[in-house]
Structure formats: C-alpha cells, structure tokens
Amino acid sequence: MTRYRWLADYVGLGLALAVLIGFFGLATNHFMSAGTFRNIANQIPEMMVVAAGMTFVLIIGGIDLSVGSVLAASGAVLGICLAQFHWPLPLAFLACLATGFVCGVANGVVSVAWRLPSFIVTLGMLEIARGAAYLLTHSQTQYIGRPVERLAEAHVFGLSLPFFAAVAVVLAGQAALSHTLFGRHALAVGANAEAARLSGIRVPAITIAVFALSGVLAAAAGAIQCARLGAADPNAGSGFELQAIAAAVIGGTSLMGGRGSIVKSFFGVLIIAVLGAGLFTLGAQESTKRIVTGGVIVAAVIFDYYRHRLEARA
Amino acid sequence: MRMLFVMAASAALVLCGCGPSAPPSQTAKPRIALIMKSLANEFFLTMEKGARTHQAAHADQYELLANGIKDELDVGRQTQLVEQMIAQRVDAIVIAPADSKALVTACKKALDAGIVVVNIDNKFDDGVLADKGIQIPFVGPDNRKGARMVGEYVAKRLQAGDPVAIVEGVPTAFNAIQRKLGFEDALTAAGMKIVASQSAGWEMETANRAVSAMIMEHPELKAILCANDSMALGAVAALKAANKADSVLVAGFDNISAVHDLVKQGKVVATADQHADQLAVFGIEYALEMLVRKGAPADRETPVDLITAETIQP
Numbered sequence: 001m002t003r004y005r006w007l008a009d010y011v012g013l014g015l016a017l018a019v020l021i022g023f024f025g026l027a028t029n030h031f032m033s034a035g036t037f038r039n040i041a042n043q044i045p046e047m048m049v050v051a052a053g054m055t056f057v058l059i060i061g062g063i064d065l066s067v068g069s070v071l072a073a074s075g076a077v078l079g080i081c082l083a084q085f086h087w088p089l090p091l092a093f094l095a096c097l098a099t100g101f102v103c104g105v106a107n108g109v110v111s112v113a114w115r116l117p118s119f120i121v122t123l124g125m126l127e128i129a130r131g132a133a134y135l136l137t138h139s140q141t142q143y144i145g146r147p148v149e150r151l152a153e154a155h156v157f158g159l160s161l162p163f164f165a166a167v168a169v170v171l172a173g174q175a176a177l178s179h180t181l182f183g184r185h186a187l188a189v190g191a192n193a194e195a196a197r198l199s200g201i202r203v204p205a206i207t208i209a210v211f212a213l214s215g216v217l218a219a220a221a222g223a224i225q226c227a228r229l230g231a232a233d234p235n236a237g238s239g240f241e242l243q244a245i246a247a248a249v250i251g252g253t254s255l256m257g258g259r260g261s262i263v264k265s266f267f268g269v270l271i272i273a274v275l276g277a278g279l280f281t282l283g284a285q286e287s288t289k290r291i292v293t294g295g296v297i298v299a300a301v302i303f304d305y306y307r308h309r310l311e312a313r314a
Numbered sequence: 315m316r317m318l319f320v321m322a323a324s325a326a327l328v329l330c331g332c333g334p335s336a337p338p339s340q341t342a343k344p345r346i347a348l349i350m351k352s353l354a355n356e357f358f359l360t361m362e363k364g365a366r367t368h369q370a371a372h373a374d375q376y377e378l379l380a381n382g383i384k385d386e387l388d389v390g391r392q393t394q395l396v397e398q399m400i401a402q403r404v405d406a407i408v409i410a411p412a413d414s415k416a417l418v419t420a421c422k423k424a425l426d427a428g429i430v431v432v433n434i435d436n437k438f439d440d441g442v443l444a445d446k447g448i449q450i451p452f453v454g455p456d457n458r459k460g461a462r463m464v465g466e467y468v469a470k471r472l473q474a475g476d477p478v479a480i481v482e483g484v485p486t487a488f489n490a491i492q493r494k495l496g497f498e499d500a501l502t503a504a505g506m507k508i509v510a511s512q513s514a515g516w517e518m519e520t521a522n523r524a525v526s527a528m529i530m531e532h533p534e535l536k537a538i539l540c541a542n543d544s545m546a547l548g549a550v551a552a553l554k555a556a557n558k559a560d561s562v563l564v565a566g567f568d569n570i571s572a573v574h575d576l577v578k579q580g581k582v583v584a585t586a587d588q589h590a591d592q593l594a595v596f597g598i599e600y601a602l603e604m605l606v607r608k609g610a611p612a613d614r615e616t617p618v619d620l621i622t623a624e625t626i627q628p
Contacts, residue, residue: 035530035556039556042555134354139354140359142572149554229548231518238517277526280512280526281531283531
C-alpha cells in the first residue's frame, strides 16, 4: 500500500485539474480545444521555472519574495542589452541570468551572514530589484521585437521552446531533489537545520546555493516573458512571488520546510494557470476572479491537510 | 521649527538634484508643490520631467517641489505629502490624487490654509467636493473623449455588427472607467457588437493572457481596444502567437514610446496622446494664473490627440 501512496498525491492533483477543466469546458464554448491548452502551455514556462526555484527555497525552510522583481530587473537587463546596446542574443541572455544570479546570491549571503530570516531579506530585494528595473528602463516599457521573439517562436506541435526548456528544468529539479546529495541535504536543512549542521551538512552553502538557483530561475523567467511579449516591462512580475508560493503549496510543499516536490509544484502551476485562463475565457469580472482564485488556493490547502491526516492514520 | 523644515526641504531638493539650492524663504517667488502618483509609472515620470523642464525655463516665476508616492494606490502616503506641503506653506498644490474621494479632506485643509489647489490627471469626485462645500478646479484631458476618438477610428475600419472586445484598466480607477465608457460610446454608436470586456489591470502580461483567452472563446473578433498601450503590446503578442495579427485590429491609449514602431507598422492602429509631458505644466500654469487672479475656479480641458500611422511623428 505504501508503495502506491505517492501516486495518491498525483491522483488528487490530477482530479482537481480535471474538475477545473471540465467545469470551464461546460461553461464556455471554446475552452475545450487544443488551442486553449497550447496557449496555457506557452504561457506557463515562467511560472514553472520560478515555482521550481521557490519549491527548493521553501524546502530549506526559507521563502523568496523577490522573484517577481528579479524577473523584471533581469528582463530589463535583457531588453536594454538587446534594444539599446544591440548585443547578440546569447550574450544578452547571459547578462540577464547573471543579474538573477547576483540577486539570488545576495539574498543567500545576507541571510546566512547575519542569520536573518529570508522573509525580510528577500522583501528588501523585492524593493531593490524593482527599483533597479525602473532605473534601468527609466520606468519605460522597452520594445524589443524580433531579436528576442525568435526565442519563443521555435514551435513543435505549436509548443514553444521555453515550454520544453521549462519541462526540462522541472524534471532536472525533481531529479536533483530526489536523487542527489544536494537534494537530500536541502530536505535535511529544512526539516531541522541544527540537526543537519551537527551531522556535517554545510547549511550556509546549501542555503546560498538554493537562493542563487531561485534567482537564476527568476531571471530565466524574465527572459522567457520578454521573448513571449517581445518587450521588457519594468512592472512585470508584480505579485508573481505569491503565485509561485501558492503553486508550490497547492502541490503539497510545506511552508515550514523539509517537504516538497518540484513535479507537484508543476501541478500547482497548472491548476493556477487553468483557473486563470478559464476565468478569462468566461469573461469573469475582476472581483469574481479574485474571490474564486483565493478560494481555490485555500480549498487546495485544506484538501492537502486532510490528505495528510489520512496518511498519518494509515 | 519652520526654519528646520525649510532647510530640510532645500536639502532634499539639492540631494535629488531637482531645484535651486537657495533657501526658498529668501525669495518672493511663489512655491508650487506638485504631488503625483507613482513615479515608477512612465506616465507620471514624463509628467514630472515636463514640469521640471518648464520650471527650468521659468525659474524666475516660481519654484517647484515635486513629489510622488511609491505605490499608485497609497492614499495614506499621499495624504501625508499634502500635509507636509501645508506645513511648508507652499503657495499652491497641483495634485494628481491617488483616490478621487479620499484625498479631498486633505486638500480642504490646504484650501483652509489659504493654499491654491489645482487638480490634475484624476478628477476629484463632484459629490464629495460638494459635500465638503469646496471647489477645486480640474485641469486635464477628457479621457472619455480620447477613448471615443480611438474607438471611432477603429470603427471606421470595421463594418456594423462586427464583434469587438475591450481590455480595461484597473476597474476602480477613474480614467480606466472613462476610457472604457469612451470606447463603448464610439463602438455602440457605430453598431459594433462588444462581445467581451474585462480588466487586465493596466499590465502587459495580464493583457496577453486575457487576449489569448478572448480570441479563443470569440474567434470571430475583429478588434481589441485596450485602455493603455502596455496592454495593447500584450494583445499584439497574443494575436501574433495565435497567427491572427493580420485579421484583428488593436488599439491602445497613452502613446508611449514602446508602441511607436507598432503604430507605424499598423500593428497598433490607433492610440491617444494626452501630452503627458504637458499635463502637470497645464496645472502649474493654471495655479500661477489663480495666484494672480484669485477668481472663482473653473475646470479647464487640455487637448487629447488621436495618433495613427498617418499622424505619428517620424
């Protein structure tokens, strides 16, 4: 029985997804079409990679509130390198990732060096990176067009390159979590940092690595969003951190650390994305959208609570 | 105490490199406070730059104290700003209120202190003004008229009965409501069928997802009218991804630099220019007039121009 317990999680998440899709399929004329699912697939890569990074951060018992701002700042760097400096795409992409890496390392180092809660450190970075995005772009949306759009154009079955890249990130992330020393150490740090330290795990190194990863993935998301929209928006990604956290928590990641799964967070992303697309298709008013989205997040977490109680009893 | 205030104010002016370093108390020039919404927003940044340029050219006529708030909706912070300006005994306050009702009380205090108050950008609620028994002149463009011009231009390129959609701004914002009404005025008058209308909160990425869903649910759509240009950029990207860039017209509002190329290429068929760089200047000029004239205040409408591929400056 225990052998199949992990399957129950996926069945639960899959079921929730199926119910949502079924509902929107019945409530609208054209939701149930290949086009809708292609749209969703091409729109979620940003959220997929950011949620993967966030899951790692939550697993070590931290939180990264800066991902939305880092996404915007890195996207701004990409936009400026391409549109103003006319750099070749690979070089501009590297500069973009480097921006995220620096932000992430800064988050990790400051948290570790002064033993500060990552909540407050990344809240600071949220402001700093957003300010940097405004400064770099002079608060103006940077239109990039062709040079970056080709990144998102490579279609296989109508799916974009970023989608496949994001799937690869999710799979690699899950493999790293389940099958590497790094993953096991991350879980140990989140479960009990003191015990992990005493058993010889280098907690600071793991912490900095995880925040750096989250920063780089947020930057990758910034590049993906620029490619999809053909422009860098200094206001991009506001509120993104909360969506990423919600996706991870819907997927069963514990906010207390020590428990989480990248693939399940991906299911959380799917649920949020399907809900968003469905509500837009329905033409729901802003008020309805917010109430429903909030309700679904809370319902998913309550569902998760009961599932764990059942497991504990079994 | 007062001297301290003045010193602090001049120090702040010098620090942000935005004004003459001579202490204001030594001059007889009127001091005008410009209180804006978020300086992170390109629109207000342009407005502020215009005001500073104007002040530099008319440095002998008045002094300028420009301030903005971090978050566009931060009513509390903006109220504080108004109170600080009253404490500094400026001669006039030119304000773009974050909320058309909540800021009236603070402005009444300013009027009671003998300060001239001019309202720009977001019009104060007439009911609340009447309730407080005060008159504050509004100097600014008619957003509804601007949107109507854009709507009429789009309608001319369609046939009666064609299905169209509106992408709205933040549903609580006065100018978002006015722009939506203006679009509706023009579209209904021309016999268009508005099949979808929903908010994308002024944001490019949100608009991209909203429009992707709209064209899936309403594949027959002929035009999408967006309440600002950022959302128009998101709509253009969504249509491109759906291979509908040539069959659906997109229109925007604000004439930001990022859409100039798209307007030239016809991918954004029309947008409206409210002369953002002049909006604060119109308010300041009106305040200067009122300081001399001391007459009963009346509203003043400022120009809105329709921008299309034919009219855009090269």
